[in-house]
Amino acid sequence: MERKQFLKRLGFGLVLPLMSACSSDNDPDASHNGVTTSDDDDSSGTCVTTPSETEGPFPTRSPSTLEMVDIRSDRTGVPLSIRITIQNKNRNCAALVGAMVDIWHCDKDGNYSEYGGTSMQSSNYTSVHFLRGRQDTDGNGLAGFTSIFPGWYSSRAPHIHVHIYDATGKSLLVTQIAFPTDVCDTVYTTATNYYTRGKQDTSMPAIMFLRIR
Numbered sequence: 191m192e193r194k195q196f197l198k199r200l201g202f203g204l205v206l207p208l209m210s211a212c213s214s215d216n217d218p219d220a221s222h223n224g225v226t227t228s229d230d231d232d233s234s235g236t237c238v239t240t241p242s243e244t245e246g247p248f249p250t251r252s253p254s255t256l257e258m259v260d261i262r263s264d265r266t267g268v269p270l271s272i273r274i275t276i277q278n279k280n281r282n283c284a285a286l287v288g289a290m291v292d293i294w295h296c297d298k299d300g301n302y303s304e305y306g307g308t309s310m311q312s313s314n315y316t317s318v319h320f321l322r323g324r325q326d327t328d329g330n331g332l333a334g335f336t337s338i339f340p341g342w343y344s345s346r347a348p349h350i351h352v353h354i355y356d357a358t359g360k361s362l363l364v365t366q367i368a369f370p371t372d373v374c375d376t377v378y379t380t381a382t383n384y385y386t387r388g389k390q391d392t393s394m395p396a397i398m399f400l401r402i403r
């Protein structure tokens with residue numbers, strides 16, 4: 191596949207299935223087994239638990255104020271469609287309806303909104319909220335976002351942060367979505383003026399793999 195065609199498909203077809211598990215659909219105090227992953231059309235009653243990861247130094251300060259589908263704001267970059275499905279592992283991976291899904295990530299230049307002006311991030315974006323958003327899962331356990339492919343910053347592989355809550359606001363899981371190195375290399379070396387530093391300086395195994403439709 192030519193790189194131009196790859197980027198066109200990347201912009202409109204990336205699917206990031208990610209699923210949560212808990213003991214009961216309606217019991218906020220029930221124990222849970224973490225977040226599980228599978229394809230969007232999984233109906234086999236099986237799924238794989240997604241590991242927890244650090245929230246990182248730039249969590250969203252007030253996620254409840256950012257209920258939206260399109261989280262790009264004024265940020266430019268390769269369009270990315272993110273589809274996150276939450277499932278109840280203890281109920282044969284049935285869809286978990288009404289779960290809250292928060293996501294956040296850096297822009298194409300490696301900067302986060304709501305932070306900055308410090309040694310950790312010199313660019314000051316403390317008064318803006320780009321690339322952050324929240325959605326409740328629908329009847330299929332699905333939450334969808336429109337964003338851009340994240341950039342990178344030194345010593346970290348490209349990633350998207352995800353925090354999942356149940357319908358009462360109880361935290362179920364904090365995790366991160368990583369990307370295969372070849373996907374990142376294609377974006378950073380092909381997309382015009384995407385990232386002036388070129389390829390990422392750190393890679394890591396993907397927490398989940400991307401399926402391009």
